[in-house]
Amino acid sequence: MLRFIRERVRGRHKKLLHDYIVIFFIMGTVLFLSFFVIGYIADSTAMGQSRGASRVIYKQAREQMEQFEEDLANMQMNVVKDESVLCFLEASDVYERLLALERVQGMVGMNRRINRNLENIIFYDEGGNLIFALGNVFLDKPDLELNEMLNFSGRMWDDASKQACFEVGLPVYKEDVGGYTLLGSAYLLFNVGNLQDIVNRALLNEESAIALVDGSGRAIVKAGKWEDYYGEYEADMEDKSRLVYAEYVGATGWRIVNVIPKKALLSGASQMRKITYVAFFAMVSMMVFLCAMLYKHILYPISRQIAFMEGFTKxxxxxxxxxxxxxxxxxxxxxxxxxxxxxxxxxxxxxxxxxxxxxxxxxxxxxxxxxxSQINPHFLYNTFNCIRGMALYHGEKEIADLTMALSSFFRYSVQGEETVTVREALENLQRYAQIIQYRFNGKHKVAVNASRDVYLIKIPKMLIQPLVENAVLHGLETKVGEGTVRVDVRQEGQGLVVRVKDDGCGISEEKQRELKWAMECFDREETIPDGGQGIGFLNVYRRMRLFYGQEAVFTVRSTEGEGTEIRMVLPVGGR
Structure with missing residues (x-):
């Protein structure tokens, strides 16, 4: 019957376990695919939004560049068509040019106040000779082929001010009846402050790069993680890793190049990814919880029953x-x-x-x-009483007293409860002292001292007497001359203090180390090492520990030739 039930339960357990694994696999697969689908949708959405945003920002930057170009063109035209400039360049001698210089300086100062990035305005005559320059920065004339349109130089560097610059050049003509006469050329030198602000605002994120490059591909201004080879891009392009926008700016010959890593475009998907992670974690947690409940309430109980039936015979x-x-x-x-x-x-x-x-x-x-035949303690008590009666009959009082003490001592040892009062223990100790006194003819004595307030306290039986016997046997028997064992019992606070002190030969240091090691072994392993010596002493220690545990205190102090003192502190009331 039991075998049939066990086989039936085991079959149900295997089927449930199979279904459990299949359900877990299906749920895990659905969650895994859902996570990737949601991640793909999030990436696609973020990529599309970021691509549109980056294109708008790039277009705004290009429009700002073109507006900047138009502002420069207006300023340049105002300069080259200014009457004071024409008079200054047309002067036939130094005197006439000096007369027109003051008005030219006023015109230059006004334009520099209008555009804070204008560093210098430089004029050359029709032969290309420098005739005027007014500004903080002066650089050599760039190699430009001037025509009627604005002519923009590439990136220029001023070592003195440690800043990048560029120049815009335009020829200066005077209109005559027969046409136009070339009077010279005007160059406006600008720093790149405005241009740097434009590219800084157009930078999509820290991983992207944007720059305004000149005709040779050198960056005039740049922002982000720009690489020199990015200046080679001349048109929009896209590959697996990056998206590139590159267009020329008006008639400057410059290009604005924006390079955006595709991974940077996905930074906007971080919030959606966090939501996805939270949802995925919640779903996985719910699935784990359901699986745990299924295992706890169905699979595990069945496994316990199978294990129980397999181990039932034991x-x-x-x-x-x-x-x-x-x-x-x-x-x-x-x-x-x-x-x-x-x-x-x-x-x-x-x-x-x-x-x-x-x-x-x-x-x-x-x-x-x-x-x-049965021998019981009553037979021995009756025998001791018979001997005592015979001793009294023959007038041997000492033999009768000794027999009576021995009979009472034996009765105490083999009868009664495991615990006794202090009074009973001390009365038995008095009988033992009487036997010792007879045995050694009064040479050795046992003195007992205790206050009445400790008489009713319960202690283990035969806890003090073996210590006294040990003191007599090992401390006094080998001593030359008289010896005394003193037993003192008193209460201190919540502890019963028992002190057994003899003035015998003492214990050697080596023997003390052995006893201490044996007591430590018992505290650690609850076994007394078989050392062959001090068995009575160690048995008392073992019984004390078994009865009181670690609440009791047991100390030994001994000096060779001066005696030994054993002190026990027992919790009042015991266990």
């Missing part, structure tokens, strides 16, 4: 602990009831066999009673 008194209030719990209760019925039947059979064996044993025991 301990037939065991029962399944019912933890579930469902079909699994009902199955466990039914099984426990069946096992109880089986055990009851087995008990009845065993009881019948026991009664039969007891009857057979009683019959055999009756046959042996006649051949066996």
């Amino acid at each position: 301990d037939t008194h065991r029962r399944i602990e019912v933890l579930e209030d469902n079909e699994i719990g009902d199955l466990a209760r039914k099984m426990n009831q069946m096992l109880d019925d089986i055990e009851k039947l087995n008990g009845e059979i065993i009881e019948s066999n026991r009664k039969f064996l007891e009857m057979e044993y009683a019959k055999k025991q009756t046959e042996m009673i006649a051949y066996r």
Whole structure:
């Protein structure tokens, strides 16, 4: 029957375990695919939004560059068409040019106040000779082929001011009846402050790079993680790792190049990814929780029942602990009831066999009673009393007293409870002292001192007497001359202090180390090492520890030739 139930439960357990694994696999697969689909959608959405935003920002930057170019063109035209400039360049001698110089200087100062980035305005005559320059920075004339349009130089560097610059050049003509006459050329030198502000604002993020490059591909201004080879891009392009925007700016010959790593475009998806991670974690947690509940309430109870049935033959008194209030719990209760019925039947059979064996044993025991004699303590007490009576009859009082002391001492040792009062222990110790006094003819004595307030305190039986006996045997017997063992019992606070002190030969340092090691072994392993010496001493220590535990204190102080003192502090009331 038990085997049938075990096989049936095991079959159900295997099926449930198979279904559990399949469900877990399906749920895990769905969650895994959902996570990747959501991540793909989030990346695609973020990529599209970032791509549009980056294109708008780039377009705004290019428009700002073109507006900047237009502002420069207006300023340049105002300069080259100014009457004072024309008069200054047209002057035929130095005197006329000096007369026009003051108005030219006023015009230059006004333009520098209008545009803070204008560093210098430089004029050359028709032969290319420098004739005027007014500003903080002066650089050599760039190699430009001037025409009617604005001509922009590439990136220029001023070592004195440690700043990048560029120049805009335009020829200066005078209109005559027959056409136009070339009077010279004007160059406006600018720093790149405005341009740097534009590219800084156009930088999408720290991973991107944007720059305004000249015709040779050198960066005039740049921002972000710019690489020199980015200046080679002349048109928009896209590959697996980056997105590039590159367009020329008006008639400057410059290009504005924006390089954006695609991973930087996905930075906007971080928030959506966080939401996805939270949702995924919540779903995984719920799945784990459901699986844990399924395992706890179904699979684990079935596993426990299978393990119980497999180990039942080793301990037939065991029962399944019912933890579930469902079909699994009902199955466990039914099984426990069946096992109880089986055990009851087995008990009845065993009881019948026991009664039969007891009857057979009683019959055999009756046959042996006649051949066996029993010795009990009463026989010894009666014998000691007989000896005492004979001693009194013959007038041997000392023999009678010694016999009486020995009889009482023996009765105390073999009868009674495990614990006695301090008074009973001290009375027995007095009888032992009497025996010692007779034995050694008064050479050695045992003195007992105790206050009445400790008489009713309970202590283990035979806890003090073995220490006194040990002191007499090992401390006083080998001593030349008289010796005394003093026993002092008193209460200090919540402890009973027992002190056994002798003035015998003492204990050697080596022996003290052995005893201390033996006591430490017992505290650590609860066994007394078989050292062959100090067995009575160590037995007292063992009984004290077993009765009081670590609450009791046991100390030994001894000096060779001066005696030994053993001090015990026992908790009042014991265990």
